[in-house]
Amino acid sequence: MNQLEALLSANDDNLLTLLSSLCQGSIAIDQFCKIVWISDAYREFLALPPDKELRGVHVEEILPSTQLPRVVQTGQPSFLDLMQINNQWCAVTRLPLKNPDNSVFGAIGFIFYHDLDALQPLFDKFARLRKQLVSQNLIRTSKYALDDLIGQSEPLLKIKRQALRAAQLDTTVLLLGETGTGKELLAQGIHNASPRSSGPFVGINMAALPESLVEAELFGAAAGAYTGASRQGRQGKIQLAEGGTLFLDEIADISPAIQAKLLRVIQEREVEALGSNRLEKVDVRIIAATSRNLKQQVDQGLFRADLYYRLNVLPLNLPPLRVRSSDIPSLSHYLLDKIQQETGLPPLQLSPQAIVWLQEYHWPGNVRELHNRLERACVMAEQDQITADDLGASEVTEIPLSEPSPKKQLHKQRDQAELSAIHHALQQCQFNKTLAAEYLGISRATLYNRLKRLT
Incomplete structure (x- = not known):
């Protein structure tokens, strides 16, 4: 019997009755993310047979999109989030269960799926507060400085x-x-x-x-x-x-x-x-x-x-990201904080190996690509740290540089000659593409297609 099971066993009647009355469904998992207890209401909401044994089952087997394992790994609560379960939107709260020394021995989740309109006053109050802060110049009205x-x-x-x-x-x-x-x-x-x-x-x-x-x-x-x-x-x-x-x-x-x-x-x-x-x-x-x-x-x-x-x-x-690789650790931590605040996910840190990979990668998409990779890693990470594989390191393959073949060189020369002729025609026709197409003896659509392909 693990620590959470012992706690539930010692307080079986009072604690479980209290949990069931606080919400419309609740579930508890241990430090291994296995189900220790689930309320009847939650079981019914998931359309699970009443006689199906769930104790000891990994929580992701019945809730594939759950964030409870993340709460166990990070020890950080998720006080209010929206989650779709059985094609129905629910308000969920997730809390870690901790020992006096702050070590995590499990987590508990609560769901509310009736009368979500009751949350509207909370959102309205937040909007009014934000508007008040803007009017008092306590936050920037422009997005970036x-x-x-x-x-x-x-x-x-x-x-x-x-x-x-x-x-x-x-x-x-x-x-x-x-x-x-x-x-x-x-x-x-x-x-x-x-x-x-x-x-x-x-x-x-x-x-x-x-x-x-x-x-x-x-x-x-x-x-x-x-x-x-x-x-x-x-x-x-x-x-x-x-x-x-x-x-x-x-x-x-x-x-x-x-x-x-x-x-x-x-x-x-x-x-x-x-x-x-x-x-x-x-x-x-x-x-x-x-x-x-x-x-x-x-x-x-x-x-x-x-x-x-x-x-x-x-x-x-503006310098590309690859020439300022020393900025990548601080930039990544800044973007991670921003992503986690926007998504409500518990904070995750980058592993040392992930930081090394980030600084060695060539970043063709620059900061935008860095943001996208970090956002994906926040969702896909299964450990308490983001690894290089979470960032997509295993998917990246370097393209070997090689000398172009004679055939490719011929195509390149032909394209350059064609582009030069098009530019000459445009100049002769004062950049009127219809007249330039007539000058070249091609249709206007063909001219547009060749410009798009060659430039």
Whole structure:
């Protein structure tokens, strides 16, 4: 008989009756995560036969998604969580059972599956408290500041110093760097450190917008400008950013027509809504970002040179994660705390081997990939520490570098020649893709497909 069984045996009538009356179902497990006791109500809720012997069965055999083993491993409670059991959402509470020396000898879980609407006042109270804190300026209304760039490596400290200096100047900033390096975080940090911090920060991902909607989304639309347009018209993102900062992510993806209109905004500080013949003055600071080589796009005729030079006033190059590996331990602990707070999971630490693997991995997806791997590990870890395998180390295979074959070299030369011809045609036709396609003797769709494949 283990310690929990002895405790339950000594207090059989009183303790079990009390547990059953406190909730709509309860279960207790020992330090090996095996069931020691389950209430009749919980058994009935799980549709288990009343004569099925459950004592000694591992809890995950009847509750595959349970977090009770995590509570046993970490010794940390989970006071309120939502869990789906038998296709029904339940409110659950999980508590560790500890000895006087703080060692864990089991855990107990309670479920409530009737009248979950009764929890709504709790959520409402939390929302009111948060709103009050915002109004009293006790929490930031903007999401990120420069201090949210975690690390002390020289490449990161350098970019933070550059960003702080750029924040004091009311001029255009161009953020360059690989995908996942934190360009939007840096953009918000610059905004919050600037004299415009009290104004709005409006971000838009240009690559995520269909080409047909970009103009209205960015510059706004006059009443009745197009079928389905609002009778009152609509403000664009530029107007919404009045007095603050406009962040244009993936700037390399905008069409030549939009490039021309954006150039006017930067040069003249005025905007013309779609379907309007009236120019409206705007006061915005523009921060643009791209993971592509924008200068190369200019050389290839895919991006206007005059707009590039207007955007490239203050270029900031974010370092990839692999060149600041000394930041990875502190960054990982910060992200783990954030993930565990958002998910309500008990805290888990990284094993020494996991930290070594994190620092040796090449991180093609940078900080975004690090966050995703840590989030998966928080869910999948079965020990009291996160291991390298929990992070997906066993799935990673290095691609050997080798010299390209003559056949691959021929394909590369052919692609380069084809791309050069397309760029020449675009320049000859003032970047009008329909005319460029006619010039080349191909369809407009073929031109788009080849541009997409070759760039």
